Amino acid sequence: MRLRKGMLLGLATVALAGCGDQEAYDPESGTSAATMFEEGCAHCHGQEGTGKFGFLLSLEDTQLPEEGIADMIANGTGIMPAFPELEEDQRQDLARYVTDL
């Protein structure tokens, strides 16, 4: 019984931590776009940008220009979270990375 409770608590903590650090994602400057994508975006958009939940979140054929993507990363969409902690050049790197997917 004791063991079970501990396991449940552990699971809940992991789940909460998973949600929490998404919004405050703040990679060191110099982190590669591929790493930022993997750490900050892939859990929704998939490792290769193919969309974790199928075509809906696919970034492969996005029509958005790099500018628009960088804006989106800065401000979010209401559904997609914003990444206010990313520096300007990190957003540009990511935007370029996404258009190359």
Ligand code: HEC
């Ligand atoms: C919590 C899930 C989530 C995370 C994390 C996330 N996104 Fe998104 N993203 C979405 C959703 C949902 C949409 C589509 C909804 C919308 O357009 O409002 C979207 C849309 C986009 C689009 C627009 C695609 C198009 O063609 O319309 C781009 C570009 C994008 N995301 C890039 C990124 C990048 C880069 C990151 C990492 C910095 C990221 N997203 C992280 C959920 C997420």
